[in-house]
Amino acid sequence: MISVSGQVYNDTNGTLLQTLELNSVAPTSNCKSGFCGACRIK
Ligand code: FES
Numbered sequence: 001m002i003s004v005s006g007q008v009y010n011d012t013n014g015t016l017l018q019t020l021e022l023n024s025v026a027p028t029s030n031c032k033s034g035f036c037g038a039c040r041i042k
Contacts, residue, residue, distance in 0.1 A: 002009045002019055009023050017039050020026045030038035 002016060004020070004025055007025070009019055009025075011019055011022055013019075014022075015032075017026065017029055017032060021029075027039045027041050030036045032039075
């Protein structure tokens, strides 16, 4: 389960970034592999 700004997403079959992208909540991304840091959010 992922919660972003009070919205809960239960589709966690992929990476956190993949789940957010599937729900149109994706941050900026580049490598999609955890190396570049482009998708880092707080
Ligand atoms: S897109 Fe997330 S670390 Fe590169």
